[in-house]
Amino acid sequence: MELWLGAINLGFLYAFMAVGTYITYKLYSFPDITIDGTFTTGAAVASILIFDGWNPFLVVPVAFLAGCMAGSITGFIHTRFKIEGLLAGILVMTGLYSVDLHIMGKSNIPLLSKRTFISVLSDINPGLPPELWTMLFLVILVLVFWILISLFLKTDFGLTMRATGNNPVMISAQGVSVNRMKLFGITFANGLVGISGALIAQYQGFADIGMGAGSIIFSLASVIIGEAILHKRSVFLQILGVIIGSLIFRLAVALALHVGMDPNDLKLITAVFVLLTLITTGALSQEATGNLRKIQKWLQIRRNRRITGILLIIMVFGFIVFRLASTGAEESRKVKIGLILANNSDIVTKTRDGFYRELENLGYINGKNCIILEQNAEGDIPTNLTIVDHFLKEEVDIYVPISTASTQATLNKVKDKPIVFATVANPFIIGAGTSPDAHPPNITGVYGASPIGDLLKIFRMFYRGEVTIGTIYNPAYPNTVSNLKDMKQALQKDPGIKLVETTISGSNDVYQAALALISKGIKAFVLINDITVFNAFESVVRVSGNAGVPIFTCDAERLADGALIVYGFEYYASGMQAAHLVDRILKGESPRNIPFEKYALVTLGVNYDIANILHIKIPPGVSEMADARVKNHKLIKPPLKLPDGKKTEEPLLP
Secondary structure, eight states, X not given: OHHHHHHHHHHHHHHHHHHHHHIIIIIHSSOOTTHHHHHHHHHHHHHHHHHXXXXXXXXXXXXXXXXXXXXXXXXXXXXXXXXXXXXXXXXHHHHHHHHHHHHHSSSEEEOTTSOOHHHHXXXXXXXXXXXXXXXXXXXXXXXXXXXXXXHHHHSHHHHHHHHHHHOHHHHHHTTOOXXXXXXXXXXXXXXXXXXXXXXXXXXXXXXXXXXXXXXHHHHHHHHHHHHHHOOOSOHHHHHHHHHHHHHHHHHHHHHHHXXXXXXXXXXXXXXXXXXXXXXXXHHHGGGGGTOHHHHHHHHTOOSOHHHHHHHHHHHHHHHHHHHHHTSOSOOOOOEEEEEEESOOOHHHHHHHHHHHHHHHHTTOOBTTTEEEEEEEOTTOHHHHHHHHHHHHHTTOSEXXXXXXXXXXXXXXHOSSSOEXXXXXXXXXXXXXXXXXXXXXXXXXXXXXXXXXXXXXXXXXXXXXXXXXXXXXXXXXXXXXXHHHHHHHHHHTTOTTXXXXXXXXXXXXXXXXXXXXXXXXXXXXXXXXXXXXXXXXXHHHXXXXXXXXOXXXXXXXXXXXXXXXXXXXXXXXXXXXXXXXXXXXXXXXXXXXXXXXXXXXXXXXXXXXXXXXXXXXXXXXXXXXXXXXXXXXXXXXXXXXXXXGGGOOOOOOOO
16 A cells, blocks of 8 residues: 555655646746756755754745746746757756755755654654555645646736747737746746655655756656646646646556566656657647548547547556566565665665575575565666555565665655665765664664775875875765765875865766866876766776876776776675675564674775786785786686674774
């Protein structure tokens, strides 16, 4: 039940954003991509104010105003400078990334220990299941919103807004400023998106700089689905259709997870559905041109758009229903382990692989004496919540979230089942506890920041005196920000090393960022763990080779990719450690009594091929300590094995 109720609740919360998209897309004929940024802006403003002690309901109108301010910039650029609406939205959305980071002060703000509208509802819950109680509240909230926004659009001012989009020439002849009406509409629409962001942040228990990515596609899908179902002239039914479309989209995500589909498949189906709906409804609008017979022959539809929409929805869900029907008989009751992956990065997938391997070594065979359910959010933050809801419905016995985002979503939802997290840099900043021994009674896991201090000690074995190093990072990830903080603290002990840093927002920026660091005279790249940078590591390697500047990094997996020195934790071993924690819990031990573990294995690797190319001599001390090497294009590395007793060890250097 939690899966479907959670999907409905998300649908209601995203309905505010969908209605905002309806205003720009249907009234002014362009999908305003600004909402990818204003959604995060609303979440950021609300989270910061909640952290400062504001009432969780009072932060919503402030988030609305913040969204309005961002939208007004897009509207001003579009109307004042005659820049196409989509391009204006892209420009503002790009700028909002930096603005949102400044508002938040960091890339992720946890709200689990703060008072949100969810905790307020919990205090007055008469005894209903939490998701059901939340849904009843949201039904009333969205009902009031639907009535108010529909009445507003039927006022003289609202009619003028709608007429501006439908016939700007006529409305201009009536003495109305088309540009001013567009400016207001775009501003108001983004204010609604800000409301959605503020509510979603409170519902999921955190705000994240990446939470708005792809919002325009999802909200546009909601608008188009709603139009296909309720294509009516009445504004009441049009807004209702958008709300229903938002619900259907989130239920589709839930259904896809229920039948075991990869969420990435759902995105493809959604894209195809939106395209086909656009093509179909666009074709049907040509009735007045005299081509109705040809269109009807092509579509075999002789009624109206509603039939077209229904048939398209049947087509989209047909594959899902087929998968559901072909799942076979229910498995006999075995212990269920729910594995939640935030994305497909190397760090996450290697942790998962280590978990599977060690769990099998411990005697847990998937399908034989246990059932392992694995779901991947594919980088979509709200999908983490839906995955958790799905696992609640499946009555999972132990939750294993891998990465910070998945752990936050699980902590927010799961209160009475064991949680074993893995590969989290700092669980304490997300509300998972205050120390390895002081944590919620149902939580334990494996964590650890990158050993950047020890990497700098190794770096000092190569370079003496004053030296400049460079690093590249994406401030959108809380783990990265935590690692950067550790790096700066370590550098305070060695004032002879000057750090030059540059930020990026995507993998495409890495090459130019590396060139910028070279132009500032760095002697080496010293890279903290960052998913974005390592997804484009070849760009750094290329610049490194051309400039003769070596790479030192905390990611042990980058040794064979072109780094000179790696010194970092083995994330594969993190998964192995998590498997042992799961084993202890299944054997009767309570998570309450299991302290958080730090990563147990650290690797020091030397790439002698790179050393020869760059004419760098490896210090004898480094060669002696290295347990991984690259020579003649071959990686030599001992098999991973946890220390005796499966206890963690602090990485130590002489």
